[in-house]
Amino acid sequence: MAELLYRKLVKQYRPDLPPALDRLDLKIRDGEFIALLGPSGCGKSTTLRMTAGLESVSDGQIVIGGKVVNNTHPKDRGIGLAFENYALYPPLTVRDNLAFNLRAHRVKQTEIDKRVAEIAKYLHVEELLDLKPAALSSGQKQRVNIGRALIRRPAVLLLDEPLSHLDAALRVKMRTEIKRLHTEQRFTTIMVTHDQLEAMALADRIAVLNDGKLQQFDTPLQVFNHPANEFVAGFLGEPPMNIFAVNADSNRRLVVPGTDFALPVTNYVGRLLGHRTSVRLGVRPWGIRVSHTPSEISVPGTVSVVENLGDETRVGVRYGDMLLMASTVMTRIYKPGLKVHLTFEDEDLNLFDQNTGERLTA
């Protein structure tokens, strides 16, 4: 297992179009699990394919274990790739599927048997070795898929949307298994996904990409609690962060024009605001406290919609075009039409520059 570096990596498909990947700089430590997260078209799959050698590099370098691999053939790069669509060979048993790669490299049979047994143990597929892919469940196929990528003892494991084809319940279980597996074996892994829950749950660090550019590269909790910009803030977290435009009025309040929303500016918010007169305000649903009683710093509103989702209740308060969603633990006390008062803690408020989208910090 090895360290992986991307140095100003660029992918340009056509000179007249913007680059699919624009100067990506990442340093991935040995044994780390990295998620490349972003919407479709953000450049994450392109990066993975360049790392595997399936796509040529337009500019910049990919360095695996200290060696620049731009022009190295995929089979010599020391990578193991687990495809999105499994691509297990149907007529071969699981054992033969796992051994296929090694046989192609003319590894000795005794060594092949040893490695197959080893991998089967790590991935808990020992009972499946003599079955054919058609007899396996999705989850089992996925494990064999990963096993096939790992058996050559690659320096880096590449996972391409590994859970996207599984149904919800299985996805949650497989996520736990992959997390467990990685904690036990600690193989350097790069996973591509558009599902932010997956990235949050599995990665040591997440690289958030949009339009070919790196937005932020940090641990899940950092990216979640301290997003670098509006895009990252809105992309991570379910339910999504409420983000809306506000103006600073003459009474030191942040208001949504034409509505009752008027949030008194605290010292902290004032410092962030600086001399700006308009800004975009972001607050996560769990960061809004709903109450029957007003206070000095509360914002009044009328409940427009209530969702009872079992362990969570969501209260929606409408301010003009904007519907502000607050989450609380399950409760029955809110009904549409009720007058409520919302309070916000400083630490739950995020301000974003309305032009650059960057999150403002003190």
Place this chain on the structure above:
Amino acid sequence: MDSNKGIFGLFGSILRNFVLFLYALFVLFPLIWMVILSLKPDEHMVTTTFIFSPTLENFRAVFGQEGFLRSLWNNLVVSSLAVGLSLVVGVPAAYALGRYQFKGREEIAFTFLSFRFVPEILIIIPLYLIYQKLGLIESVSGLVWVYQLISLPLLIWILRGFFEDISPDIEGAAQLDGYSWWQVFFKILLPMVKPGIVAATLLGFILCWNSFTFALQLGGASMQTSTVSTTRFLASDTVHYGWVAAAALLSSLPGVILALLIQKHLVRGLSFGAVKG
């Protein structure tokens, strides 16, 4: 493939273009030669190659030949009617094959396709005997019917793919919106498969127009199509290559012009149905 690879860049591109040029020459040469022949007067036929004084007398002679213009007309009538019949029969067939699940579906579809596999010459003798018994020799309807073997499989093959690509939800939605099934078929489904219909119709027409064997044997003397009447110029005492070339050129011209005009539709119509999202 990235063409930024230095050395191969410029050289590869010149080589590529040269090879393509040679190939184009190879393919177009017969056509070019035919044009040259048709413009050469008899005297220069065997003495010169490319340098000669062009003349239109070959064309004059061909038009003057009895029956040639008539044969062009026959071809037009027969080909149009044949494609028309294929549309009436083939569109519903393509729909059924594309939409419904029933036993023997693939077998029937394959049977239609298989009509194109059989060389015409193989079945011409029994077909002639049958036609004779039925009195269909030298008739328009006889040729229109046998031409279904040419245009129908094509139409069904192309349109089946189109119909398969249309989600059955669309039919359901239109019915719920208040339309009967027939109205849905004509107002919604047919417009959606229009590119396929255009491509299949035009291609079918071209193939029928160029058809030779069936027209020769089953058309007889009075129902000659232009493909057949061109050969008459070969059977005279001296071979007037100029006349043959002129007749062949005139005969093939409609097909070539049509194909050039509808290239765009052909590509769209033929590939659209085949590529899955």
Place this chain on the structure above:
Amino acid sequence: MASVELQGLTKYYNKRRALENLSLDIHDNEFLAVFGPAGAGKTTMLSLIAGIATPNSGTIKIGGREIGGLAPADRNVAMVFESYALYSQFNVYDNMAFPLRSPKFKLPEDKIKERVTHHAKVMRIDHLLERPIQALSNGQRQRTALGRALVRNPDLFLLDEPLSHLSANLRHSMRVELKEMRTQLGTTTIYATHDYREAMSLGDRVAMLNGGHLLQLASPDDVYFRPASIDVAKFFGDPEVNILDAKLKSSGGSKLSLHMLEENIPLPLPPDVVQVLNEKHTSKIQVGVRPPDVRIAREGDKQAFHATIYSFEPLGTRSILTLKAVDGSLVRALVDGHQTFEMDRRTQFRIDPHLLIIFDAESQRFLARSAEFSEEP
């Protein structure tokens, strides 16, 4: 406005049983959420009611009238398909106008313009009326499909997984908007979905289907807190409910307590639960514990179960903690996101017996749950 009655509805596709003997009553002006995984029979049920498929047996009544022989056009039912089924050759306006131009309605063009613009405003696509369908985003297409159904003022509104092709964030906002629009939909609605949140939020009642069968028909609260069977319990809630084996032991008098996970930690059952268990003479039970109800306990807590941390998945506001109990079972907990946990570290957890859902181990069906749980934190 109409009630809907389904009696013994059965539909086979070749050998595959899509619906089996489905009987269900939907009240006038009710919003019924039909919930189930892929292949459960939801789309089949909607197609049969709409008339675009015919049942093998059974009857369907709308407004008390049997509609078996009626063509789809005559049923006054509007349907929004999962694929939207928009007419790609028309723009937004013509898509929405299409039903009003049909032989069924034949409205004059000025009336059509009135209705289309009104509903386009409601769906907030009035600025897109001239656009061709291909130029719309997924979210905009979905609103156009909804608009096209609304424009007809139908008796019955059928929605087949309308949000499933939208991105996660868009799904949340559209779902809430649909709930806000509930009064504007103003008519009996049947909404099919595989997302339990949509079912619980939008439905007045929830009908859970699986394998062509009706598993439960109840209010969202009942389906969540009193699921009819273990199968139903597993489908509602994220992460999935923990199902654990348990033994009942008498603890003096008429009291019963629960032993789980092979630990000698008795959980005293609330009296109302005990009463039900005694009435039913049940001895073999299984217990459902929802992940948010598994609480990490302080060290040394005598009432807490022992476990090691098998996996820790931070999701932002909350985290999923998978605990490996003494008997090897995996128990999932949903905990506050601010704490971090180390793999394989020993820890302890508590379960409040008031929050347990008790199932009969043999029939897998619901037995009891205490009514004494508190609503406020």
